[in-house]
Amino acid sequence: xxxxxxxxxxxxxxxxxxxxxxxxxxxxxxxxxxxxxxxxxxxxxxxxxxxxxxxxxxxxxxxxxxxxxxxxxxxxxxxxxxxxxxxxxxxxxxxxxxxxxxxxxxxxxxxxxxxxxxxxxxxxxxxxxxxxxxxxxxxxxxxxxxxxxxxxxxxxxxxxxxxxxxxxxxxxxxxxxxxxxxxxxxxxxxxxxxxxxxxxxxxxxxxxxxxxxxxxxxxxxxxxxxxxxxxxxxxxxxxxxxxxxxxxxxxxxxxxxxxxxxxxxxxxxxxxxxxxxxxxxxxxx
Amino acid sequence: xxxxxxxxxxxxxxxxxxxxxxxxxxxxxxxxxxxxxxxxxxxxxxxxxxxxxxxxxxxxxxxxxxxxxxxxxxxxxxxxxxxxxxxxxxxxxxxxxxxxxxxxxxxxxxxxxxxxxxxxxxxxxxxxxxxxxxxxxxxxxxxxxxxxxxxxxxxxxxxxxxxxxxxxxxxxxxxxxxxxxxxxxxxxxxxxxxxxxxxxxxxxxxxxxxxxxxxxxxxxxxxxxxxxxxxxxxxxxxxxxxxxxxxxxxxxxxxxxxxxxxxxxxxxxxxxxxxxxxxxxxxxxxxxxxxxxxxxxxxxxxxxxx
Ligand SMILES: Nc1nc2c(ncn2[C@@H]2O[C@H](COP(=O)(O)OP(=O)(O)OP(=O)(O)O)[C@@H](O)[C@H]2O)c(=O)[nH]1
Ligand SMILES: Nc1nc2c(ncn2[C@@H]2O[C@H](COP(=O)(O)OP(=O)(O)OP(=O)(O)O)[C@@H](O)[C@H]2O)c(=O)[nH]1
Ligand SMILES: [K+]
Ligand SMILES: [Mg+2]
Ligand SMILES: [Mg+2]
Numbered sequence: 001x002x003x004x005x006x007x008x009x010x011x012x013x014x015x016x017x018x019x020x021x022x023x024x025x026x027x028x029x030x031x032x033x034x035x036x037x038x039x040x041x042x043x044x045x046x047x048x049x050x051x052x053x054x055x056x057x058x059x060x061x062x063x064x065x066x067x068x069x070x071x072x073x074x075x076x077x078x079x080x081x082x083x084x085x086x087x088x089x090x091x092x093x094x095x096x097x098x099x100x101x102x103x104x105x106x107x108x109x110x111x112x113x114x115x116x117x118x119x120x121x122x123x124x125x126x127x128x129x130x131x132x133x134x135x136x137x138x139x140x141x142x143x144x145x146x147x148x149x150x151x152x153x154x155x156x157x158x159x160x161x162x163x164x165x166x167x168x169x170x171x172x173x174x175x176x177x178x179x180x181x182x183x184x185x186x187x188x189x190x191x192x193x194x195x196x197x198x199x200x201x202x203x204x205x206x207x208x209x210x211x212x213x214x215x216x217x218x219x220x221x222x223x224x225x226x227x228x229x230x231x232x233x234x235x236x237x238x239x240x241x242x243x244x245x246x247x248x249x250x251x252x253x254x255x256x257x258x259x260x261x262x263x264x265x266x267x268x269x270x271x272x273x274x275x276x277x278x279x280x281x282x283x284x285x
Numbered sequence: 286x287x288x289x290x291x292x293x294x295x296x297x298x299x300x301x302x303x304x305x306x307x308x309x310x311x312x313x314x315x316x317x318x319x320x321x322x323x324x325x326x327x328x329x330x331x332x333x334x335x336x337x338x339x340x341x342x343x344x345x346x347x348x349x350x351x352x353x354x355x356x357x358x359x360x361x362x363x364x365x366x367x368x369x370x371x372x373x374x375x376x377x378x379x380x381x382x383x384x385x386x387x388x389x390x391x392x393x394x395x396x397x398x399x400x401x402x403x404x405x406x407x408x409x410x411x412x413x414x415x416x417x418x419x420x421x422x423x424x425x426x427x428x429x430x431x432x433x434x435x436x437x438x439x440x441x442x443x444x445x446x447x448x449x450x451x452x453x454x455x456x457x458x459x460x461x462x463x464x465x466x467x468x469x470x471x472x473x474x475x476x477x478x479x480x481x482x483x484x485x486x487x488x489x490x491x492x493x494x495x496x497x498x499x500x501x502x503x504x505x506x507x508x509x510x511x512x513x514x515x516x517x518x519x520x521x522x523x524x525x526x527x528x529x530x531x532x533x534x535x536x537x538x539x540x541x542x543x544x545x546x547x548x549x550x551x552x553x554x555x556x557x558x559x560x561x562x563x564x565x566x567x568x569x570x571x572x573x574x575x576x577x578x579x580x581x582x583x584x585x586x587x588x589x590x591x
Binding site for chain 2: 016019020021022024025026092093094095096098102123124125126129130132133134136137179180181182210211212213214215216217219237239240241242243245246265
């Protein structure tokens with residue numbers, strides 16, 4: 001094997017680019033090692049070309065071929081009646097779940113869907129009020145409890161029941177933020193899921209990850225994946241300086257794609273995830 | 286998820302015990318393990334680089350080669366260096382004004398835990414005999430004002446909230462956060478509250494307009510403390526964000542939130558290192574009592590997973 005023509009400093013710099021984007025030490029080292037081998041085998045010496053090879057390796061990991069659409073079309077029940085699509089939104093505290101529910105409702109309404117929101121965060125101060133404000137912002141009703149600390153599973157159930165009787169297309173259920181190491185709160189989430197599934201199939205469970213999150217994102221994915229059966233990831237706050245590189249490992253861990261990205265606090269700041277743009281962001285291009 | 290640093294170092298040193306002294310290659314292997322542990326804990330890359338160099342130097346010195354157990358000696362060095370950066374042994378409490386009211390302003394990224402902290406501080410100060418007033422200067426996030434009112438009620442502290450911000454049908458917020466903050470301090474003075482806690486909207490480091498607004502709130506209220514609230518789960522963005530807030534609002538202290546999670550919290554090290562501002566408190570849950578003084582030694586062990 002011939003030696004490559006990049007200096008150790010060049011390689012370190014490439015690795016640091018990945019580390020700085022929160023790709024993680026293990027995955028970054030893996031990518032760089034594989035790249036070094038490839039560069040040697042093909043006798044590449046141009047740093048620009050090496051960078052392009054890294055970009056393409058990252059893009060392979062992110063996998064542009066994944067289906068990133070949301071299952072938000074109603075289905076038919078056994079009795080032939082229409083059943084709304086139920087979307088459950090989960091994640092740790094403060095990542096942007098409630099905001100994402102509001103923005104997603106806006107998108108669905110614009111596509112002509114009938115939407116109802118369920119305020120199954122009965123815990124955080126004024127969480128249901130916040131969702132109600134989003135509801136009036138985007139013109140959709142909200143099912144909530146006015147009692148602090150009401151059973152969130154019961155509220156979720158009511159929202160889905162309401163969605164069925166009103167024949168809506170989509171029920172979006174917001175949940176309280178919870179840290180994945182709190183087993184009581186994770187059990188509660190499992191219960192919310194089971195109770196919803198008694199009334200209608202859960203079509204999407206979206207894990208909302210904040211782009212500023214570091215390596216803990218992987219733990220979040222693991223536990224929420226187990227408890228809630230995550231079907232897609234929403235990467236929020238990408239409008240800041242954070243790159244969100246942890247989702248590369250998260251996608252792989254969960255085997256489900258990033259479907260949406262949050263790009264701000266306004267109702268229109270939700271966009272489909274674009275692998276190429278994301279990878280360019282990671283590499284700072 | 287990750288093997289602990291102690292485990293890894295012990296295995297690095299396994300063959301060494303009999304020899305009892307470290308070669309340069311041993312030290313390099315050790316420093317690589319430390320680097321990896323810090324990166325896994327989300328310590329910022331430039332801080333890791335600098336830190337690894339410092340540890341390498343000390344490890345090469347006599348203090349290690351002469352040690353009975355070099356592995357433990359290196360861990361000890363790493364730990365000491367970490368604790369030193371995190372603020373050494375003693376942490377100061379809140380700076381209180383000689384002429385009340387003491388003004389405390391909260392700032393940070395969206396969702397970091399500011400509003401919750403406002404309630405925690407109010408409760409904490411009340412228990413010490415103070416009479417805090419909360420000021421609702423986040424007129425932007427939907428129902429931020431409602432949230433602060435609930436939190437204030439739970440803490441048993443009044444909330445100055447002349448504007449309801451974005452709530453219900455009111456899409457366009459009325460009122461100016463700077464004016465609210467200024468009037469909040471005036472109100473505290475006239476009603477003889479000895480502490481004012483100003484809750485502000487979350488903002489990004491790159492949002493020049495909102496950062497200027499935060500600076501205006503600071504200038505208008507002349508706080509005794511500007512507390513930067515940062516989520517313990519944050520990754521490499523900690524440096525850019527901490528620098529942006531240091532420059533933007535010149536914060537005087539840091540509060541690390543959500544430490545009740547299982548994040549290793551390397552950001553603590555990054556923020557302390559790059560801004561030089563002390564970490565004063567830890568937020569450790571959603572309840573208002575989940576609040577404590579920051580302990581550098583515990584944080585060092587946590588980052589190293591020991
Ligand atoms: N800049 C930016 N801010 C966002 C984005 N999404 C949400 N936010 C803000 O982040 C903060 C938290 O958002 P929420 O929607 O309340 O988060 P949550 O996950 O529901 O929080 P909890 O219910 O308390 O766990 C708010 O200030 C939002 O306006 C985004 O994509 N970009
Ligand atoms: N587990 C845990 N949750 C926390 C802690 N501090 C705050 N939270 C939660 O984090 C979420 C966001 O907290 P807020 O106090 O609303 O954060 P904020 O910085 O005011 O958010 P914005 O005003 O939207 O920027 C809420 O769900 C809080 O209950 C903490 O120390 N531990
Ligand atoms: K970004
Ligand atoms: Mg919420
Ligand atoms: Mg707030």
